[in-house]
Amino acid sequence: MFAREDDVLAAAERWRRDGRGVALATVLETWGSAPRPVGSHLVIDETGNFLGSVSGGCVEGAVVNEAIDVIASGQPRTLEFGVADEAAWTVGLSCGGRICVYVEPVM
Amino acid sequence: MRLDLLASFNAERAVRRACVVVTALGSGDQRLVRAAEVADDPLAPALRAALASGRSGVVGEGAERAFLTVEIPAPRLLVIGAVHISQALAPMAAIAGFDTTILDPRTAFATAERFPEVPVIAEWPDVALPAYGLDPFTAMVALTHDPKIDDPALVEALKAGCFYIGALGSRRTHAKRLDRLAAHGFDAQTLARLHAPIGLDIGAASPPEIAVAVLAEVIQALRKPRPSQAAEAAA
Incomplete structure (x- = not known):
């Protein structure tokens, strides 16, 4: 099912009320070409289930991993992603853009 | 949070x-x-x-x-007329992110079988619109060709300041429509908000093609509002 922003924030609330550990990731800033606009959301639970998107699928995996730490620590953090360094196999955006993502726990 | x-x-x-x-x-x-x-x-x-x-x-x-x-509220699309164009428009608009509803008092047209993707209201506009609640985050397209159904809906859309209001019909049909609506007390500037002939001019011929042209024009009104429209929205 195609997830709309409504569903993402509604899911964040519903998952938390169900007693799950939940984090909300939000695109804070973008530079150059970026697939998802500022304000786009991704909601993640403690077991790595997620809904929504902050990129075209390039960095969601990394955001989910960070989100699981954020749920455990209760501390928000800011992540930055740029162009991937292919030699190092790091996470990046193949479109050449850069994005900044805020990951916060839902408490 | x-x-x-x-x-x-x-x-x-x-x-x-x-x-x-x-x-x-x-x-x-x-x-x-x-x-x-x-x-x-x-x-x-x-x-x-x-x-x-x-x-x-x-x-x-x-x-x-x-x-x-x-x-800001999710954009909605209210389609007046459960017609052939609407059958193509409803699923496309829903995919594009519009909360889409079909309204047509003719119960032979307004059936869930013809519109499996979206809510269908089989009522006259004056009965259904108060509960629906038109607002500036709503687009209305009037597609019945029948002034008895389209006109009352267009009057309410103009009053509510819907961000897009379009009506099907030739230039001649639209000129007559403008005369009827002017009788409701709307000035020329307000009536100029009506999009007619409806849809971007892409040479659409078939009902599904017309639906594409209509949806594109609704998206344009949402994302690239005319300067006057943007000023109204800010006020």
Whole structure:
């Protein structure tokens, strides 16, 4: 099912009320070409289930991993992603853009 | 985000009221500012600009840096007429993100079988529109060709300031329509808000092609409003 922003924030609330550990990731800033606009959301639970998107699928995996730490620590953090360094196999955006993502726990 | 703040945010969204969540990026402090409360907020000018544009973003510098999560109601599309064009338009509009509803008092047309993807209201506009609640975040397209059905709906859309109002019909049909609507007391500037002939001029021929042209024009009105429209929305 195609997830709309409504569903993402509604899911964040519903998952938390169900007693799950939940984090909300939000695109804070973008530079150059970026697939998802500022304000786009991704909601993640403690077991790595997620809904929504902050990129075209390039960095969601990394955001989910960070989100699981954020749920455990209760501390928000800011992540930055740029162009991937292919030699190092790091996470990046193949479109050449850069994005900044805020990951916060839902408490 | 605190769960109670998220719940309040979602509650505002559910009743189609504009609001902003302010996140102080230094401290992580957050607050919900409803559109009606903007004047009392320290960030009032930035919040006003954000609500007018509908765009989320970072404001301020250094310790004052904050992120504004802007929520304006999801766009809706009300289609007057459960006709052939509507059958193509409804699923496409739903995929494009519009909460789409079909309204047609003719019960032979307005059936769930013909429109499996979206809600269908088999009522006259004057009966159904008060409960539907037209607003500036709603687009209306009138596709019945029947003034008895289209006209009352268009009158209400003009009064409510819908962000897009379009009506099917040739230039000649539309000229007669403008005469009838003028009799309701609308001035020329207000009537100029009506899009007719409806849809972007892409040479659409078949009903599904016309539906594409109509949806494209609705999206254009939403994302690239005419200067006068943008001024109205900000006011």
